[in-house]
Amino acid sequence: MATVLTDDDIAMAREANFVVALTGAGVSAESGIPTFRDRETGLWAKYDPVQLATPEAFERDPELVTRWYDSRRILCAAAKPNAAHLALARWERELEKRGHILLLVTQNIDRLHHAAGSRNVIELHGTLWVWRCATCGEEREERGGAFESFPPRCACGGMRRPGVVWFGESLSVDAIRRIEKALKACDLFLSIGTSGVVYPAAGFLRTAKDECARAIEINREPTPLSRHADRSWIGNAGEILTELVERAFPATVG
Ligand code: BV8
Ligand code: ZN
Numbered sequence: 001m002a003t004v005l006t007d008d009d010i011a012m013a014r015e016a017n018f019v020v021a022l023t024g025a026g027v028s029a030e031s032g033i034p035t036f037r038d039r040e041t042g043l044w045a046k047y048d049p050v051q052l053a054t055p056e057a058f059e060r061d062p063e064l065v066t067r068w069y070d071s072r073r074i075l076c077a078a079a080k081p082n083a084a085h086l087a088l089a090r091w092e093r094e095l096e097k098r099g100h101i102l103l104l105v106t107q108n109i110d111r112l113h114h115a116a117g118s119r120n121v122i123e124l125h126g127t128l129w130v131w132r133c134a135t136c137g138e139e140r141e142e143r144g145g146a147f148e149s150f151p152p153r154c155a156c157g158g159m160r161r162p163g164v165v166w167f168g169e170s171l172s173v174d175a176i177r178r179i180e181k182a183l184k185a186c187d188l189f190l191s192i193g194t195s196g197v198v199y200p201a202a203g204f205l206r207t208a209k210d211e212c213a214r215a216i217e218i219n220r221e222p223t224p225l226s227r228h229a230d231r232s233w234i235g236n237a238g239e240i241l242t243e244l245v246e247r248a249f250p251a252t253v254g
Helices: 007-015 025-029 055-060 062-078 083-097 112-116 173-185 201-210 237-248
Strands: 018-023 101-106 121-123 126-133 139-141 160-164 188-192 214-219 231-234
Touching (some): 007 237, 018 083, 025 083, 062 126, 062 160, 083 112, 083 237, 101 173, 173 201, 188 201, 201 214
Parallel strands (some): 018 101, 101 121, 188 214, 214 231
Antiparallel strands (some): 126 139, 126 160
16 A cells, blocks of 8 residues: 655654644545535535634524534534544553653544543534533433434523534633643654644644654645645545554564
8 A cells, every 4th residue: 555654754753742633524434424614415414613603603594503513413413533543542641651741632522532432632612512502501422312302492591502612702711721732842743634724722732843843744735834844645534544653663572
């Protein structure tokens, strides 16, 4: 199988002691979850996700927005972690064994990284599995049960919304602080399966580079970040990450 990885790339991955991996929808694509910019099929094809993922859309049409998120919640409930999620979880364990760190910063809201075993995860854009009352703020984990109404209602009568960060909404100050600290300290930054257009996440690669980290992009196609990366590996995240981790940390027999 043709590989995009050189022996130097493998050595760079093996020698990195503090890795920050930013992931986007492309990492969950191989689990059957449509990415943000892939044209959706069926019922949701006529809607633009960027337009629906906003507080204004929720104000304007809470039923439509909560039905859209519920359809994604049902899809995610059936999804399993894929090779990309599993390789990142293994890399985290390999580094932990050596007293080193892999911090996983995900833009995804499906918690497939957690399902794959990753533990050091920051959910930059929140998660689909927690829904919050827009009136009293009460949060509840909503794993699989069907909602009785759209929007679902809180006991206080308020409308409940997915616990995600919409466009125009601020991110958790604590998350940003932890990430900024990690970008200063890391020696390897990877941008994986993201089109690199949504901020502040799209700015992390350049920040890491400014702080002298090596920066790698893994994506199915070039993005606006590609020219800033030291290496831009074009291909499927599952295949590339599996090969990278297996060659950097060959399974010891016995
Ligand atoms: C904020 C949660 C402060 C909800 C999401 C003008 C210029 C710059 C910035 C702005 C601007 N105007 C407004 C802004 C700020 C705005 C922004 O960045 N807008 C963009 C559109 C320009 N950002 C914000 O509003 C953020 N908040 O800045 O707060 C503030 C406060 C008030 C007012 C202003 C600012 C909040 C952003 C968070 C929005 N919420 N998601 C939900 O999920 O429904 S973002 C959403 O897009 C998802 O999280 C998604 O992850 C994210 C990014 O998309 P990607 O993950 O990259 O997915 P995409 O489909 O685009 O790409 C997938 C890639 O994978 C593709 O390249 C594909 O080729 C590749 N791929 C596919 N399969 C594979 C693969 N690669 C490898 N292997 C495969 N198998
Ligand atoms: Zn309430």
